[in-house]
Amino acid sequence: MSDPQSRGRPRANPLFLRDEDLREALELLFFSYRDFTGEADAVLDTYGFGRAHHRIIYFVGANEGISVGELLSILKITKQSLSRVLSQLVEEAFIEQTTDKGDRRRRRLYLTDKGRALETELTQRQSRLIADAYRESGAEAVAGFRTVLRGLINKEDRGRVLRRDTDAL
Secondary structure, eight states, X not given: OOOGGGGTOOSSOTTSOOHHHHHHHHHHHHHHXXXXXXXXXXXXXXHTOOHHHHHHHHHHHXXXXXXXXXXXXXXXXXXXXXXXXXXXXXXXXXXXXXXOSSOTTOEEEEEOHHHHHHHHHHXXXXXXXXXXXXXXXXXXXXXXXXXXXXXXXXXXXXXXXXXXHHHHO
């Protein structure tokens, strides 16, 4: 008999999740996050950047013209934390800030060519990892995985991800 996990069937009864199953999920998340970020961390390190830089570059690239306030809402960090990292990205010409034409107090953020190149490199590396895991898992498992990930995201931000999903269909 083949391994039920290889067919995309859950090993645990979803109506009764034991502590052992939940701890296993935690470990899987910790190890997968370590490996998912590892290659990107090595690239970022060559620039003297960290994961905060990566998140800002990613979300500015995914939302061209995003306002600083919208970025703060996505990242859920303080203005001071964002300011420190964003200032470095602007000074080093990875991100450009412009004044919003409709509201001069609002700043809009865009990746420069240099920023776009870094965002593309990081995203391609991480996309390869995800694509490999998706291929190994199959469509049904991928759909289940996406459902679980959405369930881990707070309700406010689920809408951000779902909007992108529906736009892609």
